[in-house]
Amino acid sequence: MIKKITELVKGQPLKQDVIPFVDSTNGETKKALVDDLLKSIIPNNAGAHNGIYRGKDITNLFYDGTLSQQIAAGTFDDIFIGDYIIGKVSKRKYLVADINYRLHCGDTECNTPHILMIPERIMGTTKMNDTNITTGAYVGSKMYTEYLAPFKTVIQNDFETNHVLSHKELLTNATTDGKSTAFAWYDSTIDLMNECMVYGHNAFGSNHGYETGIDKSQLSLFKLDKSKIVALNDAGERYWYWLRDVVSASNFANVSSVGHADLSNASISTGVRPAFLIK
DSSP, rough: OEEOOGGGGGTSSSOTEEEEEEEETTTEEEEEEEHHHHHHSOOHHHHTTTTBBBBBBOOHHHHTHHHHHHHTTTTTOOOTTEEEEEEETTTOOOEEEEEEETOTTTTOOOOOOOOEESSOOOEEEOOOOOOSOOOOTTTSSSSIIIHHHHHHHHHHHHHHHGGBOEEEEEEEEEEETEEEEEEEEEESEOOOOHHHHHSOOSSSSSSHHHHTTOOHHHHHOHHHOGGGGEETTTTTTTOOEEEEOOOOSEEEEEEEOTTSSEETTSSSSOOOEEEEEEE
């Protein structure tokens, strides 16, 4: 247990930005800057940092290389859920949504420590398909094969290609009677989220085992601050965004502008809010 001890500073001047505390596990008295208090009392590992929402700007730490060193070491010292990085080129705000979310997953195991990022707002709008079909599921969609590409370019320019982690993802690639009926391992860098990542469970998805894949739990960001599930567009208005789950022969899942689990015809232009890993 760690507790603050005011007796230690009686009669002594104390800077306002410093807090004294004692670590009762070893009796050692420590001092920490207020801004660094979390780093001083929270263990440096993914599990601990996934349970703390902070919401701090860590942009400079990313671009000076500090965060990459901490990620590679698996300590994540200066990284907590809700922290954000401003994209170098687009100036978009990207949120830390989870830490080591896909570690040890994949037919080729992902052994690289990472943080999972999502844009705070939708990046624009596009269709899943040109017509109202879900043939080929997510991998067979125009979103996957073509329409996601410009959004990937924005993210890669903002974070530089060597920071975006390529890894194996299990994605749906076939449908029968409006249900996903197969999946396979694909190299992935930037892809749409599924229902489970957002809600912590399946909602409209047509065949839950195939739709879930390795993304089988709610992102820590949405668990700790459920208001972040609702996204805005660049005008500051609430807006729908696509999820990759097949719902029927004509619909894919999405998150509605008013906050409920939803679905839309594949040919409707709806928001794009993808997820990606950085190292």
